[in-house]
Amino acid sequence: MTSDSSNVAPVGVVVVGTGFIADQHLAALHGRTDAHLVGVVDVDAGRAVAAARGNGGVRWTTDLGTALDWPGVDAAVVCTPNASHAEIALRVAAAGRHLLVEKPLAVTAAQAAGVVRAYERAGTVLMVAHTHRFYDYGRHVRDQIAAGAVGRPQLVRLAVLGGWIWPDWRGWNLDPVRSGGHALHNGVHLLDLVTWWIGRSPVSVYARGARQTSAELEIYDYLEMVVRYADDALAICEMSRGHRPQALSYRDVLVQGSTGTLTVPWDGEANLLIDERGPGNAPIPGGNGFARQFGAWIDAVRGVSPPPVGGAEGALAVALGVAAERSVASGRPVAVADVLAEAGR
CATH class of the missing domain: 3.30.360.10 (Dihydrodipicolinate Reductase; domain 2)
Incomplete structure (x- = not known):
């Protein structure tokens, strides 16, 4: 089952971290009509500016909280170094936003369990990018x-x-x-x-x-x-x-x-x-793995189907x-x- 994008507003997405792997997620995002890029976040202002310009002149910031407060932001894709995943994920959950986070979900089992609990309490979608x-x-x-x-x-x-x-x-x-x-x-x-x-x-x-x-x-x-x-x-x-x-x-x-x-x-x-x-x-x-993954996440955000790699599976992988x-x-x-x-x- 796929989502019907004709009657529902596209999901507004911010991408956090603008390194190599972010480009793969951005390409998958740009290929969809049921989601759109609101802006990008990176602790390095130069990288953030470059990514914003390279993606149609969208908003950019070095501050995650600012990005999560932008109008129209429903969800975040996190592509930062692994040790930062848990902290960022918790902030996204606290803001009531959905999350697609690059693997691993965290670098300790305790961190991963804490993230899973946070999304269960928030009632928002948590999906881990186990792209294979x-x-x-x-x-x-x-x-x-x-x-x-x-x-x-x-x-x-x-x-x-x-x-x-x-x-x-x-x-x-x-x-x-x-x-x-x-x-x-x-x-x-x-x-x-x-x-x-x-x-x-x-x-x-x-x-x-x-x-x-x-x-x-x-x-x-x-x-x-x-x-x-x-x-x-x-x-x-x-x-x-x-x-x-x-x-x-x-x-x-x-x-x-x-x-x-x-x-x-x-x-x-x-x-x-x-x-x-x-x-x-x-x-x-044949097919594009990143595009499939992104589509499955958007379907989960829109309530079409559950996330294929949810928090429990991400925590087990950790x-x-x-x-x-x-x-x-x-x-x-x-x-x-x-x-x-x-x-x-």
Whole structure:
């Protein structure tokens, strides 16, 4: 079901943080008729001015409170460094506005739980931008599992391997305090996705990290994360930003179920499905993941459908990322329940 934009005023949106990822959200926003950009916010006035000019001369400010008070603002998209997400989210909730926040929802389980409670009290929409759920491959694997193509998933292997993307050593992504570490910054995409595919409660995370690019890194730019689920289903995730050549971009998916096996190659437009009938394939439909994600959020804001990645799922992804970071540090599996307990859940 999609929203009918003919009889309802477009949703007024402010974008908070005007870095690289904000451009993706802005492009998705500009492609819609049921939402419009009211203005942008950035702590750096120069960036804010540039973003405002580049998006049709909309309003700009360095102050979040000012932006939330602008006439016609219904919702906010937050694209700031990870450690700021929880504080900003709480301010948006207090203002009675809806929120689409970049992953992760927060950098601690307690922060994430606090944000979820705030939106439940406010009665406004909270959605977390776990964009891989909206990418072609993510949706396709989920649809195949839901259709029973492989039976009950027992093993999922997901590798997302890439070269260095951050501009220099000053990037906030490389600061574990501001990013939460690589498991929360990039690894959380994989942790959320495999949990969505498997559809059962995660029990523990066992992770290993390496500093592939430089021993001086404060984060691990290469991660191996093993997630165990309630009925002994297993997910093996490999996340890298330390591969060479720098331009490398590679993904590999394997789902082993009780009745079949599904693989999705990075460079192909079809999967390979092997079941009792033998090998076969099916085309993967194309589409824009950011546009799909933004549309789902707007539909949620307008009451058409619930948010596909709500607060509870965002908070669980944070707990998985925290567990992975702790496991790397300790060399031992970390129980997800122990992380969630710290948040009072």
